Amino acid sequence: MLAFKNIKKSFGPKQVLNDVSFDVKAGECFFIIGASGVGKSVLIKHLVGLLACDSGEIWLDGEEISRFDEQQMGPVRKKCAMVFQHATLFDSMTCAENVALPLRKHKDMNAKDALAEAKKRLAVVHMQAFADRYPPELGDGMRKRVAIARALTVDPTYVLFDEPTTSLDPVSARRVDTLIRELCDKLGVTSIVVSHDLSSIFSIADRIVMLYKGKVLKIGTPAEFKATDNGIIQQFINGRAEGPMDL
Amino acid sequence: MTEAVRNPRLHALGAASIELAEIVGGMGVLLARILVRIHKFDGEELVKNLYKMAVKSLPIVAVTALFTGAIMVIQAAVIVKRFNAEGLLGWGAGFGTLREIAPLLTALMISGRVGANNTAELGTMVVTEQIDALRVLAIDPIAFLIVPRFIAILATLVMMTLFADALALFGAAYTGQGLLGVEPMTFFNGLTGGLLDFGDVFNGLFKSFVFAFVMALASCHFGLATKGGAPGVGRAVNASVVASAAGIFVLDYLVSFLG
Amino acid sequence: MSATTETHPDPSPPDASEGVEAELGFVGSIGAAFLDIAVAARELYSVFVRTLYYVFRGKRVKGAVLHQMNEIGVKSVAFICITMGFIGMILVYQSGLQAKRVVPDFTMLGATYLELLVRDFAASIGALMLATRVGAGIAAEIGSMVVTEQVDALRMSAADPIDYLVVPRFLASLVMTLALIVIAGTVAFCSGAATAYVFFDVRPDIFFNMQLVDVGDFLTGFTKCMAYGAAIPIVSSWCGLSTFGGSEGVGWATTRAVVNSSLAIIILNFFISAAGFLIFPG
Numbered sequence: 137m138l139a140f141k142n143i144k145k146s147f148g149p150k151q152v153l154n155d156v157s158f159d160v161k162a163g164e165c166f167f168i169i170g171a172s173g174v175g176k177s178v179l180i181k182h183l184v185g186l187l188a189c190d191s192g193e194i195w196l197d198g199e200e201i202s203r204f205d206e207q208q209m210g211p212v213r214k215k216c217a218m219v220f221q222h223a224t225l226f227d228s229m230t231c232a233e234n235v236a237l238p239l240r241k242h243k244d245m246n247a248k249d250a251l252a253e254a255k256k257r258l259a260v261v262h263m264q265a266f267a268d269r270y271p272p273e274l275g276d277g278m279r280k281r282v283a284i285a286r287a288l289t290v291d292p293t294y295v296l297f298d299e300p301t302t303s304l305d306p307v308s309a310r311r312v313d314t315l316i317r318e319l320c321d322k323l324g325v326t327s328i329v330v331s332h333d334l335s336s337i338f339s340i341a342d343r344i345v346m347l348y349k350g351k352v353l354k355i356g357t358p359a360e361f362k363a364t365d366n367g368i369i370q371q372f373i374n375g376r377a378e379g380p381m382d383l
Numbered sequence: 384m385t386e387a388v389r390n391p392r393l394h395a396l397g398a399a400s401i402e403l404a405e406i407v408g409g410m411g412v413l414l415a416r417i418l419v420r421i422h423k424f425d426g427e428e429l430v431k432n433l434y435k436m437a438v439k440s441l442p443i444v445a446v447t448a449l450f451t452g453a454i455m456v457i458q459a460a461v462i463v464k465r466f467n468a469e470g471l472l473g474w475g476a477g478f479g480t481l482r483e484i485a486p487l488l489t490a491l492m493i494s495g496r497v498g499a500n501n502t503a504e505l506g507t508m509v510v511t512e513q514i515d516a517l518r519v520l521a522i523d524p525i526a527f528l529i530v531p532r533f534i535a536i537l538a539t540l541v542m543m544t545l546f547a548d549a550l551a552l553f554g555a556a557y558t559g560q561g562l563l564g565v566e567p568m569t570f571f572n573g574l575t576g577g578l579l580d581f582g583d584v585f586n587g588l589f590k591s592f593v594f595a596f597v598m599a600l601a602s603c604h605f606g607l608a609t610k611g612g613a614p615g616v617g618r619a620v621n622a623s624v625v626a627s628a629a630g631i632f633v634l635d636y637l638v639s640f641l642g
Numbered sequence: 643m644s645a646t647t648e649t650h651p652d653p654s655p656p657d658a659s660e661g662v663e664a665e666l667g668f669v670g671s672i673g674a675a676f677l678d679i680a681v682a683a684r685e686l687y688s689v690f691v692r693t694l695y696y697v698f699r700g701k702r703v704k705g706a707v708l709h710q711m712n713e714i715g716v717k718s719v720a721f722i723c724i725t726m727g728f729i730g731m732i733l734v735y736q737s738g739l740q741a742k743r744v745v746p747d748f749t750m751l752g753a754t755y756l757e758l759l760v761r762d763f764a765a766s767i768g769a770l771m772l773a774t775r776v777g778a779g780i781a782a783e784i785g786s787m788v789v790t791e792q793v794d795a796l797r798m799s800a801a802d803p804i805d806y807l808v809v810p811r812f813l814a815s816l817v818m819t820l821a822l823i824v825i826a827g828t829v830a831f832c833s834g835a836a837t838a839y840v841f842f843d844v845r846p847d848i849f850f851n852m853q854l855v856d857v858g859d860f861l862t863g864f865t866k867c868m869a870y871g872a873a874i875p876i877v878s879s880w881c882g883l884s885t886f887g888g889s890e891g892v893g894w895a896t897t898r899a900v901v902n903s904s905l906a907i908i909i910l911n912f913f914i915s916a917a918g919f920l921i922f923p924g
């Protein structure tokens with residue numbers, strides 16, 4: 137169980153999150169949507185302690201984690217893996233070394249075993265052929281898949297995805313969608329996906345929260361979003377340039 | 384307060400001192416964080432960095448040292464000719480080389496090659512969120528990234544100084560032969576003839592250790608403090624080499640007078 | 643000036659070059675290194691020639707040179723004064739120690755120091771400092787413009803980046819290097835005189851002894867100022883202009899600028915010193 141309660145966050149004079157609350161159920165595929173710059177990335181960074189909120193609470197499996205320090209955050213981060221918007225692999229390591237790093241650090245494996253295990257895990261995302269390549273040599277979709285493999289090494293119960301399909305070609309994007317859906321269905325992982333990719337939203341989301349002007353505009357299933365008569369939501373999910381939404 | 388705002392020079396001076404205090408404070412905090420974790424460095428990263436820093440710097444250290452030795456002989460040559468004391472050439476060029484010039488120039492070159500590079504790498508990792516990615520994997524960036532680099536820079540500079548000492552003397556000896564007709568044997572006799580001892584070599588090595596210390600701290604600090612995309616990385620590298628150079632000269636002074 | 647060696651930017655993963663070395667073998671990699679140097683030398687030469695061409699032929703943007711003189715010169719004054727002040731104290735202290743071991747006679751300490759300062763140390767150590775501050779600054783600035791495609795935009799508007807970016811820095815550096823090195827020498831001399839007074843009881847009026855400084859020393863020192871003043875902006879601009887690949891590329895360019903400018907100074911120093919010694923022996 138994960139819950140955000142009354143989260144507020146500003147950067148200087150600029151208030152990005154103004155009283156955001158919602159909760160995410162175990163095992164669901166939960167989407168956070170909203171226009172660019174609304175604060176979706178900022179919100180999920182709070183969950184792994186990369187940002188600290190000004191006020192509010194974050195409850196993760198019965199613990200209030202919003203005031204945890206770097207040390208206390210350790211176990212939380214093993215439980216909540218994160219896949220960054222730009223995949224963010226370590227450029228100086230091969231794909232296999234990238235995946236092996238958390239294994240080596242957290243599973244007490246020596247370098248050799250970790251590399252062998254890493255290759256197995258790359259096979260799960262169909263990247264075994266690129267194990268010894270460096271990330272800058274790969275395309276966006278491939279990097280994204282390696283990043284997912286790396287995030288899964290710590291056997292997380294929650295995985296955060298920041299715009300997993302943005303900047304991917306449609307085929308790679310649907311492959312990533314399938315991967316995320318499989319995580320929920322096969323491994324029982326709770327996925328929290330930041331996205332504004334309409335095809336992802338309506339093909340794999342269980343529930344959706346939409347942020348607008350620092351607040352929660354609506355929480356509901358994809359069907360409920362389609363059925364709503366709120367003009368802003370209709371404009372967003374239909375991708376119209378004209379409408380009541382202002383930026 | 385209003386006075387200071389009205390007087391732009393005073394304001395600039397105040398801003399500069401605050402900035403300086405910030406940098407020194409930041410480096411102090413970083414040092415404390417490094418020392419707390421000094422025992423749990425990542426062996427693999429250490430080896431990787433030693434290779435990248437030391438082995439890959441060999442060519443430029445060699446070129447610098449050979450030319451430096453040669454230049455020192457040319458400078459000493461004028462005096463040797465004036466007093467007609469060929470036997471003193473080795474000592475004249477060697478003293479300054481071992482105690483001062485070799486450690487100093489090696490430090491400046493390594494600062495450019497290794498320190499700047501280190502800042503660039505760390506800065507890039509910051510602006511592309513790779514540091515955050517480490518934290519999210521519950522891996523401590525200081526223990527994993529900074530401590531091995533810190534140790535590797537210390538080891539690299541001391542080793543490179545020793546290497547530069549040898550090559551500079553070699554370059555000096557043969558320049559002496561080419562320019563002044565002083566046999567290399569005479570040069571080396573002048574070097575070992577009792578006026579110079581291991582104390583002088585050690586003095587130089589100790590200095591290089593101190594230089595490495597400030598360079599390692601500065602390059603890691605400015606790397607981690609990088610802000611603002613590609614231009615930010617450029618600015619960080621610039622700030623890091625400038626701070627290292629200034630730090631090296633100030634510490635050189637302190638060590639020279641205390642040692 | 644052509645023998646700058648640090649030419650492997652490889653912003654791609656650092657170990658990528660190992661594979662190349664392994665494939666080529668040792669001799670092959672040496673050959674590859676020489677090829678790299680040759681290519682770099684040609685590029686550097688081309689930047690230099692085009693810069694000279696535009697110095698006489700280019701259209702000058704008003705105030706650009708003045709702006710660069712401020713950036714390169716005025717903003718380096720504090721840095722140069724601090725570093726040269728300290729090095730002056732160290733050099734005199736070390737030479738005093740050195741002299742003490744042979745003949746404890748300090749009357750010529752100042753004269754010898756002044757000669758060395760004029761002929762070499764003021765220019766060379768000052769220029770090494772400038773290579774660090776100015777070289778890194780130029781490469782960082784031009785490199786950032788390259789990766790953010792501003793240089794391409796310049797090309798599209800039919801302005802040669804050499805004319806627009808390099809020439810003002812080149813001219814500013816020629817003038818300001820000379821000025822800064824005069825300041826550097828003065829500061830180093832004053833801090834040296836103070837050290838001599840405090841540690842070896844040499845009075846400043848005895849320390850300030852121009853007896854050994856002759857025309858040859860002045861000419862050698864002046865030549866060095868000019869050579870370094872030209873080399874730093876050319877080498878650094880070349881490093882900046884050959885940037886590629888995002889923030890990592892800018893970092894690499896800046897690093898290479900510092901290393902290559904420093905190497906250029908050391909190598910130029912060797913040739914000018916040797917020539918000076920052969921032309922004005924004694």
Ligand SMILES: Nc1ncnc2c1ncn2[C@@H]1O[C@H](COP(=O)(O)OP(=O)(O)O)[C@@H](O)[C@H]1O
Pocket residue numbers: 147152170171172173174175176177178179
């Ligand atoms: N570290 C930061 N400092 C200042 N402002 C920030 C910072 N991080 C994000 N912001 C601002 O917060 C807002 C939300 O950013 P973000 O969460 O990245 O948007 P998105 O919803 O597209 O992911 C943006 O306007 C951004 O400028």
Ligand SMILES: [Mg+2]
Pocket residue numbers: 176177178221298299
């Ligand atoms: Mg975002």
